[in-house]
Amino acid sequence: MRIRLEHVSKNYGALHAVEDVSLEIPSNEVYGVIGKSGAGKSTLVRLISLLERPDSGEIYYDDKRVDNLPKKELIQERRKIGMIFQNFNLFSSRTALENIEYPMEICHMDRKTSKKKANELLSLVGLEGRGDAPISTLSGGQKQRIAIARALAVDPNILFCDEATSALDPQTTRAILALIKEIQKKMNLTVVMITHQMEVVRDACTRVAVLDQGKIVERGDAREVFANPQTAVTKDFLFNISNMKNSIIRWSNEGGHYTLRFRGLKTQEPIISEVAKATGAVFNIRAAGVNIVSGEEHGIMILDIGPDAETAKSAVDKFEKLGVKVEEEMDGSV
Amino acid sequence: MAAFSRYWSLILNPFLQTLEMVFFSTLFAVILGLPIGVLLQITSPEDQGGIVPKRILNSVLSRVVNILRSFPFIILLIVIMPLSRVIVGTAIGTTAAIIPLSIAAAPFVARIIETALKEVDPGVVQAAKAMGSTNFQIIWKVLLPEALPSLISGITLTVINLIGYSAMAGAIGGGGLGDLAIRYGYQRFQSDVLFITVVIIILLVEVIQLIGNKLAAHVIAKR
Numbered sequence: 001m002r003i004r005l006e007h008v009s010k011n012y013g014a015l016h017a018v019e020d021v022s023l024e025i026p027s028n029e030v031y032g033v034i035g036k037s038g039a040g041k042s043t044l045v046r047l048i049s050l051l052e053r054p055d056s057g058e059i060y061y062d063d064k065r066v067d068n069l070p071k072k073e074l075i076q077e078r079r080k081i082g083m084i085f086q087n088f089n090l091f092s093s094r095t096a097l098e099n100i101e102y103p104m105e106i107c108h109m110d111r112k113t114s115k116k117k118a119n120e121l122l123s124l125v126g127l128e129g130r131g132d133a134p135i136s137t138l139s140g141g142q143k144q145r146i147a148i149a150r151a152l153a154v155d156p157n158i159l160f161c162d163e164a165t166s167a168l169d170p171q172t173t174r175a176i177l178a179l180i181k182e183i184q185k186k187m188n189l190t191v192v193m194i195t196h197q198m199e200v201v202r203d204a205c206t207r208v209a210v211l212d213q214g215k216i217v218e219r220g221d222a223r224e225v226f227a228n229p230q231t232a233v234t235k236d237f238l239f240n241i242s243n244m245k246n247s248i249i250r251w252s253n254e255g256g257h258y259t260l261r262f263r264g265l266k267t268q269e270p271i272i273s274e275v276a277k278a279t280g281a282v283f284n285i286r287a288a289g290v291n292i293v294s295g296e297e298h299g300i301m302i303l304d305i306g307p308d309a310e311t312a313k314s315a316v317d318k319f320e321k322l323g324v325k326v327e328e329e330m331d332g333s334v
Numbered sequence: 335m336a337a338f339s340r341y342w343s344l345i346l347n348p349f350l351q352t353l354e355m356v357f358f359s360t361l362f363a364v365i366l367g368l369p370i371g372v373l374l375q376i377t378s379p380e381d382q383g384g385i386v387p388k389r390i391l392n393s394v395l396s397r398v399v400n401i402l403r404s405f406p407f408i409i410l411l412i413v414i415m416p417l418s419r420v421i422v423g424t425a426i427g428t429t430a431a432i433i434p435l436s437i438a439a440a441p442f443v444a445r446i447i448e449t450a451l452k453e454v455d456p457g458v459v460q461a462a463k464a465m466g467s468t469n470f471q472i473i474w475k476v477l478l479p480e481a482l483p484s485l486i487s488g489i490t491l492t493v494i495n496l497i498g499y500s501a502m503a504g505a506i507g508g509g510g511l512g513d514l515a516i517r518y519g520y521q522r523f524q525s526d527v528l529f530i531t532v533v534i535i536i537l538l539v540e541v542i543q544l545i546g547n548k549l550a551a552h553v554i555a556k557r
Binding site for chain 1: 455457458461462463464465467471475479480482556557
């Protein structure tokens with residue numbers, strides 16, 4: 001199912017939690033919405049998942065307008081959506097299997113069918129035989145697996161993941177993301193991932209929208225956005241991810257004057273020495289590393305270029321000719 | 335042995351009357367208090383977990399509950415006499431005493447249920463809502479089951495309170511252990527009867543607390 005938002009806004013008093021957001025989430029894809037805490041992510045997901053109504057603007061599922069439905073239809077529409085959360089939000093009064101049965105139970109599906117389906121889902125998420133387990137006996141990763149099974153119980157067209165991996169360790173995060181991707185393919189789901197973790201977008205999303213102060217500041221193909229970040233927020237995310245994964249190695253604590261971003265095959269070419277030969281520039285490399293974004297290699301290098309400004313300029317031109325993105329630090333005194 | 339059987343014949347009937355009063359007034363207090371407690375919680379502001387916030391209804395209800403709770407029980411006993419006469423045909427006796435006892439305990443039960451429901455993780459309620467639960471389903475299938483251990487503890491507390499209150503019901507001829515203690519122990523200076531009655535009441539409270547704790551622990555252990 002395709003989701004479309006048109007000029008959606010939501011305020012809480014004087015706070016513009018979501019401001020004039022227009023967004024199109026294509027069918028059958030994993031779409032990431034990334035933002036720092038307080039950027040309006042939670043509000044946005046509550047709006048798209050019909051938990052809250054926007055103050056203005058329209059929300060469409062395929063071509064059906066859903067933001068203004070009357071209560072009864074709203075409940076029917078919600079029953080076609082799957083949702084998972086940061087804190088799993090499982091019912092402690094129910095066993096693992098009974099949790100998965102809940103969405104079917106509230107639709108008055110007969111007990112036998114729902115039990116059978118719940119057991120199938122249990123093995124789909126890799127927890128066969130754990131149906132009778134009380135929730136408190138499960139690990140974080142297992143809880144999220146049960147939550148995923150519960151979300152899928154009603155054969156939804158959309159799966160919303162609201163910070164679904166934020167409470168998990170990196171290894172479990174990867175396993176859960178792999179499971180979500182696998183299920184997405186198997187069930188032709190539209191997956192919307194709301195997150196503050198760049199790794200999540202990097203590992204799972206084909207497209208991404210960057211949210212900042214209630215507005216979408218950047219959007220597009222995830223690889224594109226990462227290779228060529230336009231806004232400070234996105235650059236910040238990219239920097240964080242690199243530090244977090246230790247994939248950038250810093251030789252010097254002083255920031256370099258230029259940031260080079262390589263994409264794909266460029267990471268394997270001897271570009272630096274090529275440029276050095278062609279322009280006579282000398283490089284002082286401060287930090288460098290490689291990231292994998294949606295299966296593509298992204299290189300980053302922070303360096304100073306010498307010996308003089310003129311040579312540096314021609315070096316930068318040469319880099320860009322070779323398809324490397326160069327960003328110049330503006331506050332430098334050089 | 336003769337002494338035992340004398341006490342036994344003296345105490346058995348009031349003991350059963352106390353059990354009758356406590357059992358039925360707990361039952362009716364829960365029947366009355368449960369919907370009020372649920373209503374108090376679901377109409378509370380959204381940030382306190384209310385699923386259908388209704389500011390005015392909530393504050394009116396809350397006020398009424400507070401007024402009823404601050405009513406001294408001995409006064410309530412007398413005020414409610416005409417109502418007892420309407421409902422059970424008499425204002426005097428064990429059955430009649432169940433009416434004021436239920437009414438005195440209902441607002442207490444309402445608050446206990448409200449508090450227990452407030453403790454339910456709001457995220458779980460949000461999840462239930464996102465899955466398309468109706469409000470009734472949220473109350474019945476999520477809020478109440480999730481709060482069950484607190485509800486059990488709260489109702490145990492109500493039963494114990496009602497044992498204390500039921501002793502006062504002797505004042506309107508309600509019978510029971512309290513009545514026995516006053517008539518024999520206080521008015522006839524039979525301090526042995528007074529002593530035994532108090533011991534029985536203490537034991538009763540202990541047993542009920544024990545059962546309540548075990549029940550709550552049992553529910554928690556299965557989670």
